Amino acid sequence: MVKKRQDYQGVVVCAPVTIPYSRYSIKSAHWFCGKALAELITSSGLSKSDVDGYCISSFTLSPDTAVGLMQYLGVTPRWLDHIPMGGASGAVALRRAARAIQCGDAEIIACIGGDTNHVDTFRETIATFSQFANDAVYPYGSGGPNSSFAFLTDYYMKQFGTKREDFGKMCVDQRTNALPIPFAMMKKPLTIEQYLNARVIAEPLRLFDCVMPCAGADAFLVMTEDKAKSLGLSYAKILATIERHNAFPDDPVQIRGGWAVDIDDFYNQAGIGPKDIDLMQAYDDYPIICFMQLEDLGFCEKGEAGRFVQSHDLTTGGDFPFNTSGGQLSTGQAGAAGGYIGIVETIRQLTDQTIGNTVENAQHGLVSCFGMINYDRGICTSAAIFSRSTA
Amino acid sequence: MIKALPHPKWKDPRVRTRKPSMPPGNRSREAQGLLSMAARGRFALQVCSNCGAVQYPPRQLCGKCLSEELSWQDVSNKGTLLAETTLQHSNDIYFRDRLPWKLGIVVADVGPSMVVHLSSDCKQGDKVRLALSIDAAGNAVVTARPEKPTSNEKDDLQLREMEFDPKHRRPLIVDGKTEMGLELTKAFLSAGARHVFVGYAKPWYESQYLEEIKKLDKVSVYPLDVTDTDSVEELVSMIGDKVEIMVNNSYHLRPGGLIDRFDINTAHDEMEIHYYGLMRLAGCFGPVMRAMGADGHHSATAWLNIFSAYAWINNPAVGTYSASQAAALSLSQCLRAELTPGGVRVVNTFIGPIEDEWHQLAPPPKLLPATIAPRIVSGLSKGIEDIPIGAVAEEIIERLSENPKEIERTIKL
Numbered sequence: 001m002v003k004k005r006q007d008y009q010g011v012v013v014c015a016p017v018t019i020p021y022s023r024y025s026i027k028s029a030h031w032f033c034g035k036a037l038a039e040l041i042t043s044s045g046l047s048k049s050d051v052d053g054y055c056i057s058s059f060t061l062s063p064d065t066a067v068g069l070m071q072y073l074g075v076t077p078r079w080l081d082h083i084p085m086g087g088a089s090g091a092v093a094l095r096r097a098a099r100a101i102q103c104g105d106a107e108i109i110a111c112i113g114g115d116t117n118h119v120d121t122f123r124e125t126i127a128t129f130s131q132f133a134n135d136a137v138y139p140y141g142s143g144g145p146n147s148s149f150a151f152l153t154d155y156y157m158k159q160f161g162t163k164r165e166d167f168g169k170m171c172v173d174q175r176t177n178a179l180p181i182p183f184a185m186m187k188k189p190l191t192i193e194q195y196l197n198a199r200v201i202a203e204p205l206r207l208f209d210c211v212m213p214c215a216g217a218d219a220f221l222v223m224t225e226d227k228a229k230s231l232g233l234s235y236a237k238i239l240a241t242i243e244r245h246n247a248f249p250d251d252p253v254q255i256r257g258g259w260a261v262d263i264d265d266f267y268n269q270a271g272i273g274p275k276d277i278d279l280m281q282a283y284d285d286y287p288i289i290c291f292m293q294l295e296d297l298g299f300c301e302k303g304e305a306g307r308f309v310q311s312h313d314l315t316t317g318g319d320f321p322f323n324t325s326g327g328q329l330s331t332g333q334a335g336a337a338g339g340y341i342g343i344v345e346t347i348r349q350l351t352d353q354t355i356g357n358t359v360e361n362a363q364h365g366l367v368s369c370f371g372m373i374n375y376d377r378g379i380c381t382s383a384a385i386f387s388r389s390t391a
Numbered sequence: 392m393i394k395a396l397p398h399p400k401w402k403d404p405r406v407r408t409r410k411p412s413m414p415p416g417n418r419s420r421e422a423q424g425l426l427s428m429a430a431r432g433r434f435a436l437q438v439c440s441n442c443g444a445v446q447y448p449p450r451q452l453c454g455k456c457l458s459e460e461l462s463w464q465d466v467s468n469k470g471t472l473l474a475e476t477t478l479q480h481s482n483d484i485y486f487r488d489r490l491p492w493k494l495g496i497v498v499a500d501v502g503p504s505m506v507v508h509l510s511s512d513c514k515q516g517d518k519v520r521l522a523l524s525i526d527a528a529g530n531a532v533v534t535a536r537p538e539k540p541t542s543n544e545k546d547d548l549q550l551r552e553m554e555f556d557p558k559h560r561r562p563l564i565v566d567g568k569t570e571m572g573l574e575l576t577k578a579f580l581s582a583g584a585r586h587v588f589v590g591y592a593k594p595w596y597e598s599q600y601l602e603e604i605k606k607l608d609k610v611s612v613y614p615l616d617v618t619d620t621d622s623v624e625e626l627v628s629m630i631g632d633k634v635e636i637m638v639n640n641s642y643h644l645r646p647g648g649l650i651d652r653f654d655i656n657t658a659h660d661e662m663e664i665h666y667y668g669l670m671r672l673a674g675c676f677g678p679v680m681r682a683m684g685a686d687g688h689h690s691a692t693a694w695l696n697i698f699s700a701y702a703w704i705n706n707p708a709v710g711t712y713s714a715s716q717a718a719a720l721s722l723s724q725c726l727r728a729e730l731t732p733g734g735v736r737v738v739n740t741f742i743g744p745i746e747d748e749w750h751q752l753a754p755p756p757k758l759l760p761a762t763i764a765p766r767i768v769s770g771l772s773k774g775i776e777d778i779p780i781g782a783v784a785e786e787i788i789e790r791l792s793e794n795p796k797e798i799e800r801t802i803k804l
Contacts, residue, residue, distance in 0.1 A: 123482045127415060135422035136448040139415045139532060140506050141492045142483030143476075150476035151496050151506075158474075158515055203477045252498040253473050375448060376496060376504055 005269055011098045012225045012235035013386065015044045016347040018355075020183035021216035021332045025116050029060040029335075030072050032114035036219040037073060040110050044221060044233055051221075053079035053106030055093035057113040057336035059086070059125050079106035086371030087283045088243065088380035089113055089339035090218075095241040095384070097222040107227065111343075114217030115335020122213040125335075132375035143202050146210055148373045149286035150202035155253040156288055157204060159303065164204065166306030167287035168195040170322070171208050171329055173314035174284070178326020180356040185212045185332035208329070211285040216334030218344045225389075234351035236386040239364070240270035243382040251377075257289075257370060258381035259296035267298070270385040274298040277385070278362040279321040279349055281342030283370040284329050289378070290322075293368045297383065316357035324349060325356050342367040343384065350388045363391040393512055396546040399559050399585065399689045411685040411734040412485040416528035421449040424463055425531035429523035430776035434468040436501065437461045447503035468521040469538065470497040470505070472513050485527065488685070493549060497521060497535050510536040510547050524553040524774050527684075527734040529727070545772065548688055554774035555636065555693035555738065558583035562636035565672065567591045567612060568598035570747065571640055571697070574764035576604050579638075582768050585689070588630055590615025592622075617641050617668030623675045631679040635689060636771070640697045641668045644749040648710035661715035669696065669719050673726050681733030693738050694730060695771060696723050700741040700784035703791060706802050708753070738776055740767050743783025756782050 017039040019032055033056065041048055054077050056066035064072070066082035081096050083089040090113060097109040115121075126144035128134065141147055156162060175190035190208060198207035221233075228235040242265060244258025259266075267273050274297065282293040291305035299320075300308040314322035325331060325345040328338050346365035348354045368383040418426075428435040437446050441458035445466055452459050475495040481487050495509040497519055505521070513519055518538040526532045534550055545556045562579050566572045567589035576587050589612045591601050604610055613629065616622040643664040645657045673694075680691040701709060702716035720739065727737035744753040745760060758781045770778035779785055790798040 126482060128417070131419050132448045134415070134417045135419050136533075137506050138417075138483075139526065139528075139530060140508060141478045141494050142415060142481045142486050143478045143494075144482050146480060147476055147478055147494055150478075151474040151494075154476060154515070155474035155496070200477075200479045202480065203475075205476075252504045253496055376506060 005265070007269065008098050008102065008238035008241070010225050011101050011222065012228050012237055012389070013094065013220050013222055013343065013347050014228050014233040014235035014351070015040050015221040016344040016351070016353060017043060017219040018183065018344060019114065019217040021185060021214045021334050023117070023185060023212070023214050023332070024119055025215035026118065027116055027215065029058045029114055029116045030064070030069060032116055032215060032217040033058060033061075033069055033112050034073050036112045036114055036217040037110055040219055040221055044231060046108065046231070048075060051075065051108050051110045052077050053097065053100055053109035055081045055083055055097050055109060055111040057083045057085070057089035057093060057339055058115050059335045060115045060121055077106070079109065085339065085380040086336060087285065087339045088369040088371035088382045089336050090341075090343045091241055091367060091369045091382035091384045092243050092380070093340070094222065094238070094343060095243065095382070098238055098241070101222055101224055107223065109222045110219060111222060111340065112217060112219040113336040113338070113340035114219070115215060115337060117213050117215040117335070130374045133373070136375060145285065145373055146202040146205060148376065149288060150205045151376070152254055153204055153209070153286065153288040156255060156291065159255065160306070162291070162306040164196060165192065166309055167209060167291075168192045170287050170290060170309045170314060171195055173318070174323045174327045175330050176315045177324050177356060178330030181325050181331055182355070183216070184326050184330050185214055186326070186330045205286065209286055211328045211333040211338075214332035214334050216332070216337050218334070218337040218340035220340070220344055220347055234353065235389050236347050236350040236365070237389060237391070239272065239385040239387050240266050241382070241384040242266045243380070246379050247381065254377035255292070256296050256302065257292050257378065259293060259368065259383055263296065263298055266383060266385070272364060272385070276364050277366045278364050279324055279346070279359045280366045280368070281323055281327070281345050282368045283338070283342065284323055284327040285333055285338065287329070289370050293370070297366065297368060316359050321359040321362070324359055339369050339371060342369065346386050350386055363388050392541065393510070393543045393547050395543050396559060396688065408683065409488065409685045409687070411681070411732065412488065413528040413732065413734065414485045414526050415483060416530055418530055421451050422531070424449050425523055426525070428463055429525050429531040432770065432773055432775040433465055434521060434523055435463045435465045436503070438464040438466070445499075445501040445503060447499070447505055466501045467499070470499040470519050470521050470535065472497050472509070472515055472517050472519050472535065473504070475509060475513070475515055489549070489552070495535060505533050507533045507535040508549060508553070510534070510544065510550055512537050512541050512544065512547070524550070525736065525776055526553050529731045529736060551688060554772060555736070556582075556772040557636060557768060559585045559689050560635040560692065561586045561588065561633050562638050563588040563590065563630070563634045563676075564638045564640060565590045565615060565617060566640050566642060567601045567604050568593065569640070569642055570600050571642065571745070571760040571764065573600040573603055574760040575638060575640060575767070576607060576610060578764040578768040580607065580609060581765075582772060585609070586611070588613060588634065590626065592616040617671055618663045620671050623671045627675040627679060631676055632683060634676060634680060635683075635691045637672065637676055637680065637694045638697070639669060639672055639695065641665060644709060644712050646709050646749065646752060648707045658711040658715070661712055662718065665715040666718040666722060669722055669726070677726065677730060680735050681730055684734030691733075691735050693736050693771060694726065695738045695740065695767070697767070698739055698741050700743050700779065700787045702741060703787055704795070704798055704802060736776065738771055738778065740770065740778040740780055741784045743781035
C-alpha cells in the first residue's frame with residue numbers, strides 16, 4: 001500500500017510577475033532576478049525582509065548559484081533552494097516551496113526563474129550544457145536543442161503520421177493568444193502558410209517551430225492562504241503536483257515523458273480529471289513536446305495530439321485554451337523563466353490579473369513543465385493543477 | 392545515392408582560402424576511451440563485466456547496475472536508423488562552414504541509442520553500419536553508413552571530413568628509392584590520388600625503384616634530402632601548397648646495438664634521418680599544410696609517418712635504430728598537437744620487419760612492401776590514427792598492454 005500523499009491544503013500562489021522580455025540584454029541574470037524580486041514585493045506590499053525563502057532557477061548566474069544571489073540582493077532568507085531543472089523548474093520550485101510553507105520552514109517564498117541573454121549567451125550555454133551533451137551531442141553539428149527536437153519530431157511524425165500542418169495549427173493559435181502581450185517577441189499574426197513555408201532550420205523543423213532565446217524573468221510567491229488573505233492578495237490554490245526524472249530510459253527515442261508515469265497519482269491528488277481543466281499551459285520550446293504533454297496528461301491518446309489540436313480551438317476564447325499568453329514560441333524563451341511562464345500565466349488567469357486575453361469563467365488550470373535535454377531526450381518533467389480561490 | 396566526387400578544379404588564386412576551424416573539442420575523460428578505440432579503427436563500447444550492459448555515452452560507472460567493472464569491448468557495429476535531421480543552421484563555425492549537415496539517432500543492435508554523423512545514403516528504418524571515426528578536432532565521433540557498402544560511399548562530403556581518402560588528393564612520398572616508396576606510389580595511384588610527388592636523395596647511387604616510379608603516370612620526382620634543410624626548403628617552395636598528404640617514409644636501418652656495435656656515426660645518421668628529418672619536413676611543410684587544412688573537399692588532410700613497431704619497444708638487435716624511431720614517434724605527437732588546429736591529422740603506421748637487405752638476419756615473419764603499402768593506404772582512407780601492420784606489430788601491442796616488462800626482457804622478433 002503506497003502511502004497517500006498529503007495535499008496542499010492552506011498553501012497558495014500569488015503575485016504573478018514578469019520582467020518584460022528582450023531579445024538581448026547587457027544586464028546580468030542577477031539583475032533580472034533582482035528586478036523580479038523588487039516587482040514581487042512592490043506588487044504585494046511586502047518589504048524585502050518579509051520574504052524568508054527563495055527558489056531560484058537560472059542558467060546564466062554562473063559562476064554564482066542561488067547562494068551568491070542572496071548576498072548580491074542583500075537578503076537573509078532562512079530557506080533557500082536552487083532548482084537547476086531548466087524548463088521543469090517552475091512546478092518543481094512550487095512543490096518544494098509549498099511543502100516548506102506547509103511545514104512552517106518559511107513564511108513567504110519567492111520562486112524566481114530568470115536569465116539574461118547576451119549576444120553569445122545562448123551559444124555558450126548549449127556548448128557546455130552537460131557532460132553527455134559535450135561528449136555525444138554538441139560535437140555533432142552543434143545544432144543545440146534544434147537538432148535534438150528535430151530527431152524527436154521526425155520520429156514522432158513517422159510513427160504516427162502526424163503532419164506539419166498539425167504542429168502549425170497549434171503555433172498559429174498560440175500566436176493569436178500572444179498578440180495582446182506587450183513584451184512578446186513575436187508581434188505579428190502568424191498564418192499557416194507562413195508557418196509551413198518558413199526557412200528550414202533542422203529538418204523537419206522550420207523557423208516557427210523553434211523558440212527564440214531572450215532575456216527576462218518570471219516569478220511568483222508561495223505562502224499560506226491566511227497570509228495571502230491578510231495581505232489582501234488574490235491567489236490560486238494548489239490541487240496537485242508531480243515531478244519525474246529520466247523516465248522511460250529504454251525508449252530508443254523519446255516519445256513520451258515522465259507525466260505518463262505519474263498521471264494517475266496526479267489526478268487522484270487533484271480530485272479532478274482532464275475534463276475539468278479549463279486552461280492548460282504546456283512547456284513549448286518546440287511543438288512536438290506540447291503534443292507529448294497533451295497525450296501523457298490524458299487529453300488524448302498517444303499519437304492523437306495532431307487530431308486533437310485540429311479539432312479544438314486553442315485560443316483564449318476557444319474550447320481548449322492553451323498557452324494563453326502565447327507560450328514561449330510566441331513570447332520567447334527567457335532561459336529558466338521558460339519553466340515559470342506557465343505558472344505565472346495560470347495565476348493571472350485564475351486571479352483575473354491577465355495581461356492578454358482572459359479565459360472566461362476559468363476554474364481550473366493545468367501547468368506542465370519539461371526540461372533539460374541532457375543527451376538525446378528531455379530528462380525532467382513536472383506539472384501542477386491550480387484552482388481559483390473560490391472553486 | 393552519393394554522387395562521385397568531381398575532379399578538383401584549378402584553384403583560383405583570387406579566391407580567399409577558407410581558414411581552418413575545429414568542431415567542438417570539449418570531452419570528458421571517460422569519453423576519451425572512445426578515441427583509443429577509434430584510433431585503431433575498432434568499434435568498441437563500454438561493457439559492464441557485472442551485468443553485461445553495453446553503454447553509451449561512456450561513464451565511469453555502469454548506468455544499469457552501478458558497477459565500476461567496465462571494459463572496452465568490440466561489439467556489433469550494426470544498428471537501425473530511427474530518426475534523422477539535416478541541419479541548415481549551426482551554432483559552431485566549423486559546421487556553419489559545411490552546412491547542410493546530416494545527423495541521425497541510431498539504436499545499436501547491442502542496445503544504446505547513439506547520435507551519429509549520418510551518410511546521405513541512409514533513410515529512416517534502414518539497417519546501418521556504425522563506426523568510430525575521428526573528427527577534425529581529433530576527437531572520436533560515431534558515424535553511420537548503409538549496412539551494405541554503396542558505390543561512391545567514400546565520396547560522402549560530410550564523412551570525408553573524418554577520413555583521409557587519397558582520392559583526388561596529392562601525396563608527397565619522401566623516399567622514392569626504396570621498394571616501399573615504389574609500392575606506396577602505386578597504392579596511392581590506385582586509391583585515386585590526383586598526382587603523386589616523390590622525393591629522392593643520395594644521387595651517388597641508382598635505384599631500380601625510382602626508375603620504375605619515373606615510368607608511372609601522374610607522378611613527378613624531386614630531389615629531397617631530409618638531412619639537408621636547404622633541400623627541404625627548396626621543395627616546399629616548389630610544391631608546398633599542393634601537398635595534401637605527407638608520407639614520411641624516411642628509412643635508414645643499420646643493424647646493431649649499443650655496446651655490441653658502438654658506432655656514434657651510424658646512430659647519428661639514424662637520428663639525422665628519422666628524427667631531425669621529420670623535424671625538417673614538419674618545420675617546412677607543416678605550416679603550409681596547416682594553413683590549407685580547410686581548403687575545400689581536397690584540402691590538406693593528413694601527415695603519415697611510417698614507423699617501425701620498434702618505436703614502441705627497443706629491440707637490441709637494432710638498438711640505435713629503435714631509439715631513433717622512438718624519438719621520431721615522440722616528435723610526431725608534438726606535431727599532432729601542432730597540426731590539429733589546422734584540421735590536418737597525424738597518422739602513424741607501425742610495421743614489423745620487411746623483406747629487404749637490412750632485415751636479412753631478422754627472423755620471419757617478414758612483410759612484403761607490395762602487401763603492406765595498400766594496407767597502409769586503406770587504413771589512411773578509413774581515418775585510422777594508429778595503424779599497426781603485420782603480426783609482429785600486432786603482437787608487440789598486445790604484449791605491451793599486458794606486461795611491458797615481459798616484452799622488454801624477451802623481445803626476439
